[in-house]
Amino acid sequence: MANQTRSEVLLVGCGGVGALCAYNLEVGTQANVTAVLRSNYDAVDKNGFSISSIEHGEVTGWRPSKITRTISGNGKPFDFIVVTTKNIPDQPPAIAEVISPAVTHGHTIIVLLQNGINIERPLFKAFPDNIVLSGVSMISATETEPGKVRQDDPDILIISPFHNPRISMERESAAAQSFVDLYSASGKASCKLEPDVGTIRWRKLIYNACYNSICAILDMDTTTIRYAKHPVNDLVRPAMWEIWHIAKATGHPLPADIVEEMVDIDTWSFFKPSMAQDTSKGNFTEYENIVGEPLREAQRVNVPAPTLTVIYGILKALQWKVRAQNGLIKVPLERPQSLSLLEDS
Amino acid sequence: MANQTRSEVLLVGCGGVGALCAYNLEVGTQANVTAVLRSNYDAVDKNGFSISSIEHGEVTGWRPSKITRTISGNGKPFDFIVVTTKNIPDQPPAIAEVISPAVTHGHTIIVLLQNGINIERPLFKAFPDNIVLSGVSMISATETEPGKVRQDDPDILIISPFHNPRISMERESAAAQSFVDLYSASGKASCKLEPDVGTIRWRKLIYNACYNSICAILDMDTTTIRYAKHPVNDLVRPAMWEIWHIAKATGHPLPADIVEEMVDIDTWSFFKPSMAQDTSKGNFTEYENIVGEPLREAQRVNVPAPTLTVIYGILKALQWKVRAQNGLIKVPLERPQSLSLLEDS
Numbered sequence: 001m002a003n004q005t006r007s008e009v010l011l012v013g014c015g016g017v018g019a020l021c022a023y024n025l026e027v028g029t030q031a032n033v034t035a036v037l038r039s040n041y042d043a044v045d046k047n048g049f050s051i052s053s054i055e056h057g058e059v060t061g062w063r064p065s066k067i068t069r070t071i072s073g074n075g076k077p078f079d080f081i082v083v084t085t086k087n088i089p090d091q092p093p094a095i096a097e098v099i100s101p102a103v104t105h106g107h108t109i110i111v112l113l114q115n116g117i118n119i120e121r122p123l124f125k126a127f128p129d130n131i132v133l134s135g136v137s138m139i140s141a142t143e144t145e146p147g148k149v150r151q152d153d154p155d156i157l158i159i160s161p162f163h164n165p166r167i168s169m170e171r172e173s174a175a176a177q178s179f180v181d182l183y184s185a186s187g188k189a190s191c192k193l194e195p196d197v198g199t200i201r202w203r204k205l206i207y208n209a210c211y212n213s214i215c216a217i218l219d220m221d222t223t224t225i226r227y228a229k230h231p232v233n234d235l236v237r238p239a240m241w242e243i244w245h246i247a248k249a250t251g252h253p254l255p256a257d258i259v260e261e262m263v264d265i266d267t268w269s270f271f272k273p274s275m276a277q278d279t280s281k282g283n284f285t286e287y288e289n290i291v292g293e294p295l296r297e298a299q300r301v302n303v304p305a306p307t308l309t310v311i312y313g314i315l316k317a318l319q320w321k322v323r324a325q326n327g328l329i330k331v332p333l334e335r336p337q338s339l340s341l342l343e344d345s
Numbered sequence: 346m347a348n349q350t351r352s353e354v355l356l357v358g359c360g361g362v363g364a365l366c367a368y369n370l371e372v373g374t375q376a377n378v379t380a381v382l383r384s385n386y387d388a389v390d391k392n393g394f395s396i397s398s399i400e401h402g403e404v405t406g407w408r409p410s411k412i413t414r415t416i417s418g419n420g421k422p423f424d425f426i427v428v429t430t431k432n433i434p435d436q437p438p439a440i441a442e443v444i445s446p447a448v449t450h451g452h453t454i455i456v457l458l459q460n461g462i463n464i465e466r467p468l469f470k471a472f473p474d475n476i477v478l479s480g481v482s483m484i485s486a487t488e489t490e491p492g493k494v495r496q497d498d499p500d501i502l503i504i505s506p507f508h509n510p511r512i513s514m515e516r517e518s519a520a521a522q523s524f525v526d527l528y529s530a531s532g533k534a535s536c537k538l539e540p541d542v543g544t545i546r547w548r549k550l551i552y553n554a555c556y557n558s559i560c561a562i563l564d565m566d567t568t569t570i571r572y573a574k575h576p577v578n579d580l581v582r583p584a585m586w587e588i589w590h591i592a593k594a595t596g597h598p599l600p601a602d603i604v605e606e607m608v609d610i611d612t613w614s615f616f617k618p619s620m621a622q623d624t625s626k627g628n629f630t631e632y633e634n635i636v637g638e639p640l641r642e643a644q645r646v647n648v649p650a651p652t653l654t655v656i657y658g659i660l661k662a663l664q665w666k667v668r669a670q671n672g673l674i675k676v677p678l679e680r681p682q683s684l685s686l687l688e689d690s
Contacts, residue, residue: 227677341608
């Protein structure tokens with residue numbers, strides 16, 4: 001009986017954040033979660049998840065309602081698809097393509113718990129009649145080994161509707177509220193509705209486009225950068241003000257003290273933001289949505305962004321290197337006859 | 346008898362370039378070279394240098410007239426001190442301090458075979474009555490193991506006087522010519538006098554401030570960067586044009602086609618310039634004289650240099666990291682009470 005009213009949720013990307021999200025949703029008993037697992041499928045299939053959480057305590061041998069390796073339709077259509085994977089549009093397959101088999105047009109609500117801006121655009125294009133929600137998660141959850149997850153900070157999730165001109169704002173807001181209710185049902189996580197998605201996401205970019213990217217380039221943590229000081233003065237702060245000015249010019253004014261707040265927001269914990277973790281592991285970074293999109297907005301509204309321009313060029317080159325290191329590009333041992341350095345490829 | 350007319354030369358920095366320089370000078374039989382050796386002293390003391398050179402052939406067991414670990418005066422005063430060490434003004438001891446015991450005031454001619462600009466200034470200050478010469482070397486000589494040196498490209502050395510307002514240009518030019526004669530005596534190397542030191546050094550900066558620094562930041566070689574193309578378009582070429590404009594504004598106009606010439610100057614040999622070699626070995630880089638000084642010139646003459654500004658900020662942070670990795674800086678585990686991020690240190 002209870003089961004009949006439960007929402008069907010597909011959770012794509014079941015690392016630290018995804019596993020906590022799945023667990024929190026099922027603890028609320030209003031959702032059946034189908035979790036798409038990749039690298040940790042065998043571990044979770046055998047032993048379930050082990051979760052050590054400041055909110056949920058010690059959990060062992062927990063399994064979502066259903067686990068799967070591949071994405072397909074459901075007996076009942078999915079009410080929500082929650083995507084917590086990294087968002088790397090320059091590296092196929094696209095997220096829209098990945099989730100496509102599970103989307104019921106006009107019904108499934110897509111929730112993007114991902115960094116950056118303009119991430120809704122490819123989803124609007126692929127699924128013009130589906131509501132897309134923004135999730136900005138403050139959780140610090142890490143998968144320490146396959147299936148083992150540790151959560152050190154409270155689970156704070158901010159949900160906002162991305163506005164699709166084909167869909168009414170009322171329906172979008174109602175959908176956002178329904179996901180907030182679903183996520184809050186556990187009584188553990190703090191999930192809030194914030195109508196102004198732009199301000200939320202630009203605010204987070206002040207940190208992400210600057211500290212996250214600069215830590216990746218320097219292979220340094222934010223504590224060390226703050227102690228060294230000159231990287232804050234030479235790089236972080238100028239980049240943050242550029243984001244602040246782009247945000248303002250695109251209609252998302254932020255308070256002036258946000259820059260100093262973000263400069264010093266991390267505790268003295270030698271924290272390496274996600275892109276820095278990615279580069280030191282030889283992984284692709286989310287540089288396109290975190291730096292590329294703000295920079296394209298800057299060009300659109302004619303706001304100078306010299307620091308971010310160079311940071312973007314460097315991150316793009318580092319991404320190219322990862323492709324080459326993974327054998328996706330092979331540099332020929334002899335100079336190709338066709339190589340002209342005066343035209344772009 | 347021949348010995349009485351020989352010049353006394355102190356050679357500081359006896360790696361690949363220095364060893365070839367010492368050998369070439371002594372082959373000419375007009376110089377007695379005292380070579381200051383550090384890491385390779387024991388190897389050279391025991392077995393001499395082994396040199397494999399496209400100009401000098403295969404040489405084994407060769408020793409300069411004198412080798413030493415420390416710098417001191419000479420029985421006869423040194424006529425020339427040739428410095429081929431890296432020039433890292435932000436990392437003591439300063440070169441002027443290092444060579445000081447061997448300089449005879451008003452007599453010894455100091456020859457700086459080093460990268461960057463404004464490198465003569467600290468020498469002018471320390472030795473106001475000594476002539477300082479610029480040496481720009483095109484040699485590609487590598488010490489493959491202590492005492493073993495390989496030279497693949499011709500030894501081309503361009504000598505120019507740095508103009509010290511206290512000394513007449515005639516005396517400076519004569520000194521430069523005397524070193525050219527000394528270096529040319531072997532009949533092997535190609536050593537030329539070029540009166541316009543500024544143009545020579547700014548020309549080399551088009552390569553060094555851009556490819557050298559960007560390869561260091563990206564840990565890439567110039568061949569790979571050219572094949573990837575977008576790092577050339579996004580980073581290398583904009584930085585080169587900035588140097589070109591700073592050079593022009595400071596009175597060193599360069600031809601407009603120099604940029605494309607430098608973009609494509611390296612052979613398809615996957616060459617990693619010196620700073621990139623330094624960063625991948627965890628060594629200090631010469632970023633202050635190669636990027637910092639041109640940038641200070643840009644500020645002085647009010648030429649915008651946004652790309653070089655960010656490159657400089659990154660290289661400064663990487664240099665700081667090397668200091669920290671070598672234990673010269675220790676980041677405290679707790680936040681220092683005195684840390685204020687709004688004032689520079």
